[in-house]
Amino acid sequence: MKLSISKRLAAMFAVASFVMLAVLSVAMHGLLKRELERHQSNELQARWTMYKPIIMRNDDVVHWQYVRTKFDNSISENNRVSLWVQSNDPRFLYGASLTDEQRHTMGAHGFGQVMLPGHDAPLKTYSAEVEAHGERPAVLLTVGIDSKPFVETLRAFTVGLIALTVVGALGAAGLGYYIARVGMRPLDRLSGEARGLSPGHLSRRLQTDTLAPELSELADSFNGALSRLETAYQQLEAFNADVAHELRTPLGNLIGQTQVTLSRERSPTELKEALHSNLEDLERLRAIVNDMLFLARADRGERAPNRVEVSIAQEVSHAVEYLEFIFEEAGVKVRIEGDAQASIETSLFRRAVTNLLQNAVQHAPRGAEIVVFVLQQPGAIRVSVQNTGSGIAREHLSRLFDRFYRVDSSRSGSRENHGLGLAIVRAVATMHGGTVFAESESGATTIGFTVAA
Amino acid sequence: MKVLIVEDEPKTADYLERGLREQGYVVDVARDGLDGKHMALEYEYDVIVLDVMLPGTDGFSVLHALREHRQTPVIMLTARDRVDDRVRGLREGADDYLVKPFSFLELVARLQALTRRSRGQEAMQLRIADLQIDLLARKAWRNGQRLDLTAKEFALLAALARRKGEILSKTTIAELVWDVNFDSDTNVVEVAVKRLRSKLDDPFKPTLLHTVRGMGYVLEVRDEQSEDA
Numbered sequence: 205m206k207l208s209i210s211k212r213l214a215a216m217f218a219v220a221s222f223v224m225l226a227v228l229s230v231a232m233h234g235l236l237k238r239e240l241e242r243h244q245s246n247e248l249q250a251r252w253t254m255y256k257p258i259i260m261r262n263d264d265v266v267h268w269q270y271v272r273t274k275f276d277n278s279i280s281e282n283n284r285v286s287l288w289v290q291s292n293d294p295r296f297l298y299g300a301s302l303t304d305e306q307r308h309t310m311g312a313h314g315f316g317q318v319m320l321p322g323h324d325a326p327l328k329t330y331s332a333e334v335e336a337h338g339e340r341p342a343v344l345l346t347v348g349i350d351s352k353p354f355v356e357t358l359r360a361f362t363v364g365l366i367a368l369t370v371v372g373a374l375g376a377a378g379l380g381y382y383i384a385r386v387g388m389r390p391l392d393r394l395s396g397e398a399r400g401l402s403p404g405h406l407s408r409r410l411q412t413d414t415l416a417p418e419l420s421e422l423a424d425s426f427n428g429a430l431s432r433l434e435t436a437y438q439q440l441e442a443f444n445a446d447v448a449h450e451l452r453t454p455l456g457n458l459i460g461q462t463q464v465t466l467s468r469e470r471s472p473t474e475l476k477e478a479l480h481s482n483l484e485d486l487e488r489l490r491a492i493v494n495d496m497l498f499l500a501r502a503d504r505g506e507r508a509p510n511r512v513e514v515s516i517a518q519e520v521s522h523a524v525e526y527l528e529f530i531f532e533e534a535g536v537k538v539r540i541e542g543d544a545q546a547s548i549e550t551s552l553f554r555r556a557v558t559n560l561l562q563n564a565v566q567h568a569p570r571g572a573e574i575v576v577f578v579l580q581q582p583g584a585i586r587v588s589v590q591n592t593g594s595g596i597a598r599e600h601l602s603r604l605f606d607r608f609y610r611v612d613s614s615r616s617g618s619r620e621n622h623g624l625g626l627a628i629v630r631a632v633a634t635m636h637g638g639t640v641f642a643e644s645e646s647g648a649t650t651i652g653f654t655v656a657a
Numbered sequence: 658m659k660v661l662i663v664e665d666e667p668k669t670a671d672y673l674e675r676g677l678r679e680q681g682y683v684v685d686v687a688r689d690g691l692d693g694k695h696m697a698l699e700y701e702y703d704v705i706v707l708d709v710m711l712p713g714t715d716g717f718s719v720l721h722a723l724r725e726h727r728q729t730p731v732i733m734l735t736a737r738d739r740v741d742d743r744v745r746g747l748r749e750g751a752d753d754y755l756v757k758p759f760s761f762l763e764l765v766a767r768l769q770a771l772t773r774r775s776r777g778q779e780a781m782q783l784r785i786a787d788l789q790i791d792l793l794a795r796k797a798w799r800n801g802q803r804l805d806l807t808a809k810e811f812a813l814l815a816a817l818a819r820r821k822g823e824i825l826s827k828t829t830i831a832e833l834v835w836d837v838n839f840d841s842d843t844n845v846v847e848v849a850v851k852r853l854r855s856k857l858d859d860p861f862k863p864t865l866l867h868t869v870r871g872m873g874y875v876l877e878v879r880d881e882q883s884e885d886a
């Protein structure tokens with residue numbers, strides 16, 4: 205079961221205030237009890253001191269009768285009080301006879317208590333000796349007072365405290381719930397705003413300036429996620445548009461050419477020519493689709509599956525060897541610098557290097573030298589291809605690895621360049637746990653990638 | 658050479674059937690997995706072309722059932738470029754695979770590679786018209802005159818000559834000559850062919866190395882009229 209935060213807070217408030225009130229009540233109860241007991245003791249001692257002279261003044265059997273009368277009166281005047289006089293001389297006694305048990309709880313000296321029949325609370329007692337005088341031996345005078353009023357006061361107070369604790373806790377729960385609801389209001393507003401977000405309003409964000417600091421942090425991170433989503437979404441849309449655009453040219457050619465060819469009688473040679481031309485466009489479509497499928501593999505987070513430990517420089521030289529004729533045609537030289545061992549999938553790696561070299565030779569002037577640097581770095585191996593040439597303007601550098609991105613969009617029609625070369629380099633790097641980079645300074649362009657060591 | 662094609666997509670099945678028949682194969686077609694399984698087990702084939710996504714039973718279970726009884730070479734056609742599909746196909750006993758969209762030439766090349774294995778030793782000397790090639794010595798002559806070829810140029814010539822009359826796609830050539838098994842945007846093969854041509858065909862008659870636009874290259878003797886290179 206899930207409780208709402210408000211209810212949970214209310215429950216917590218209730219528990220907290222219950223505990224606090226309970227502790228307070230127990231303390232108050234203890235305090236009151238002590239005070240009442242002190243009060244009782246004081247009263248007992250005061251009364252004892254009050255009765256003692258009566259015994260002191262009457263020291264023979266004749267006057268003892270007077271003591272009895274005095275005590276009887278005193279008791280009947282105040283029925284809370286009981287009196288006992290105990291002594292070894294049976295002539296000097298007073299009070300109801302006591303059982304051994306009662307005598308024991310009363311004690312021989314000081315404070316005690318005694319349970320009398322017909323009372324529901326014990327009597328508090330104070331006993332002390334009155335020294336012998338004349339005919340009278342030393343006697344033990346005990347004053348008892350009924351503790352019932354004290355007990356009742358204490359009980360009423362206890363009931364009051366318990367009621368207060370419970371009511372207080374409930375009150376705190378209710379109040380807590382209300383406070384929590386008020387406190388949660390910004391959150392409700394926030395979730396209302398969040399409900400209003402939709403793909404149709406990608407640039408909409410949660411308002412953070414009026415929010416409490418705790419919430420604005422949350423809303424900020426949420427907004428961050430929204431921004432990233434927006435970028436991804438826009439890239440996806442742009443990408444779909446790009447794909448459609450790239451496919452549109454060859455498709456348009458195909459349809460147009462086929463229609464033209466079929467619009468009148470053609471010789472077998474002409475028909476053949478049209479089919480050949482169609483085939484070229486179709487091959488181009490196939491190449492694009494295959495590349496897209498390859499990129500999708502990397503996008504899905506697939507890692508290079510068939511890795512082997514090899515010399516990177518050697519793999520680079522394989523790629524160089526493959527492009528040998530192209531370099532000769534373009535009149536450029538290639539040099540490889542550095543080496544490192546790494547675990548890579550060779551066909552993927554060669555493909556990436558081939559793409560980089562292919563770009564370099566396309567942009568390098570005749571007679572230039574292309575240098576491939578292989579650099580061992582902590583945790584990664586860096587492969588970069590450097591060529592001289594007109595360079596790339598700064599604003600293009602970050603987008604170079606995007607699909608179908610070309611600095612010079614007029615090149616887009618050419619057969620070899622469908623603008624996926626560097627996107628594939630990035631995919632290969634990603635599949636090897638690496639990244640890509642591009643720099644262009646004072647006429648030297650360096651583009652490359654890393655693979656995890 | 659007898660081929661079974663197990664493919665449910667009618668257009669694909671039709672062009673494969675026609676194309677392979679024209680290449681000289683005897684072709685049977687099964688249009689779903691159950692038929693395919695039945696035919697593969699019932700009759701003798703030299704090679705089977707098997708689509709992965711099939712109605713009835715999928716390609717993997719056809720392959721599985723087949724491998725319990727026979728070792729007929731199988732080429733799988735996978736529609737998705739999914740590593741799992743390829744790995745699974747090869748693990749379960751497929752001999753090769755092609756990812757759709759594939760080129761027909763590619764398929765023919767793979768089929769020939771699969772069936773050639775059992776054809777035994779090749780000749781070490783090849784002869785096409787006045788062209789003479791010694792594969793062992795890695796030398797070539799035309800009209801008795803030694804051709805001055807670089808290693809790669811010779812490799813290209815040898816690859817084409819071994820399959821004379823067969824159209825080789827650029828992908829196949831890149832694979833045979835440079836051991837490159839990925840698509841690339843380069844025109845290396847075009848440049849290499851141009852260079853080879855300048856040494857092989859420019860000084861001599863008849864022209865042997867022909868371009869088939871959109872498809873690839875072929876080494877053969879043609880009637881001079883039907884040139885389209």
Ligand SMILES: Nc1ncnc2c1ncn2[C@@H]1O[C@H](COP(=O)(O)OP(=O)(O)O)[C@@H](O)[C@H]1O
Nearest residue numbers: 563564567610611612621622623624625626649
């Ligand atoms: N070495 C380089 N020098 C200058 N520009 C380059 C270089 N490499 C890549 N570029 C630019 O980056 C763009 C993207 O490259 P790429 O993804 O390989 O696509 P493509 O080569 O098919 O156009 C190219 O169009 C080109 O403008």
Ligand SMILES: [Mg+2]
Nearest residue numbers: 562563625626
């Ligand atoms: Mg490129």
